[in-house]
Amino acid sequence: MRNTQRQAVVLLSGGMDSCVTAAIACERHGTANVAALHASYGQRTQGRERRAFEEIADYYGIRERLVVQLDHFRAIGGSALTDQKIAVPEDQLGVPGPHGDIPVTYVPFRNAHFLSVAVSWAEAIGADAVYIGAVAEDSSGYPDCRPEYYRAFQKLVRAGTRPETRIEIVTPVITLKKSEIIRRGVELRAPLHLTWSCYQSEDAACGACDSCLLRLRAFAGVGVADPIPYRRTVAAQP
Numbered sequence: 001m002r003n004t005q006r007q008a009v010v011l012l013s014g015g016m017d018s019c020v021t022a023a024i025a026c027e028r029h030g031t032a033n034v035a036a037l038h039a040s041y042g043q044r045t046q047g048r049e050r051r052a053f054e055e056i057a058d059y060y061g062i063r064e065r066l067v068v069q070l071d072h073f074r075a076i077g078g079s080a081l082t083d084q085k086i087a088v089p090e091d092q093l094g095v096p097g098p099h100g101d102i103p104v105t106y107v108p109f110r111n112a113h114f115l116s117v118a119v120s121w122a123e124a125i126g127a128d129a130v131y132i133g134a135v136a137e138d139s140s141g142y143p144d145c146r147p148e149y150y151r152a153f154q155k156l157v158r159a160g161t162r163p164e165t166r167i168e169i170v171t172p173v174i175t176l177k178k179s180e181i182i183r184r185g186v187e188l189r190a191p192l193h194l195t196w197s198c199y200q201s202e203d204a205a206c207g208a209c210d211s212c213l214l215r216l217r218a219f220a221g222v223g224v225a226d227p228i229p230y231r232r233t234v235a236a237q238p
Contacts, residue, residue, distance in 0.1 A: 006029055007029065008033060008035070009037055009125075010037065010132075011114055011118050011132045012036045012037065014049040015133070016178075017133035017134075018133035020192075021173055022190075023188040024173075025131045025170075027188060031060050035062070035065070036056075036065045036066075038067045039117060041071070043073075044199060045199065045201065048202035056195070064125070078107075080105050080199070089103075089210065090209060103210065105199060105210055112144065112153070118132070128167055128168060129167065129170050132169070134174050137176065145174070147175075150169050178218030181218070183222060193227035203229075205231065206230075212230070216230070
């Protein structure tokens with residue numbers, strides 16, 4: 001159901017999960033009441049992701065936008081996404097990093113930074129919801145994508161904002177598998193053709209990194225052609 005009385009901030013990375021999350025927010029709140037936030041953080045494909053953000057926001061006609069640059073992640077390092085000295089694994093999912101089972105593509109505590117910016121902006125503009133396309137199942141196993149993480153952050157928001165502020169952290173796709181997200185996106189006519197998921201390539205998706213593998217397998221499982229270009233699609237097996 002659409003609720004045009006509530007304004008929402010949507011974290012829109014430009015990826016498939018955030019695109020479908022934006023589609024859900026627009027359906028619930030009305031596009032005029034949705035503000036889109038994009039955070040670049042020194043990742044390998046930040047230029048391509050920024051383009052995806054703008055094109056998705058244009059598709060929905062979202063006027064209120066905020067783009068922030070979180071360059072400290074590149075200085076911090078510790079992730080294959082932000083450190084050029086760490087290779088992005090290919091053709092295998094969940095390659096562990098140097099400190100345990102968490103994949104090397106995990107960016108340390110990244111989503112807390114994204115959410116902090118989103119909550120600050122939401123409080124400033126009077127929005128009462130922050131949407132984020134975190135996915136717990138069928139993902140790369142990042143600890144900041146778990147439901148308990150967002151429950152804990154919700155308590156932090158309540159403790160750290162003005163007494164009259166009421167901002168809800170909304171994770172509409174967190175329990176869905178990637179294939180279910182695709183189905184939901186198709187139902188909502190989300191512009192999946194404008195999204196970008198690849199961790200390391202900006203012209204054509206590599207088809208070999210964690211994110212490409214999960215995306216290709218999900219599309220193959222649903223029986224829908226992935227609309228973005230790939231260098232290779234060997235991984236497109238359900």
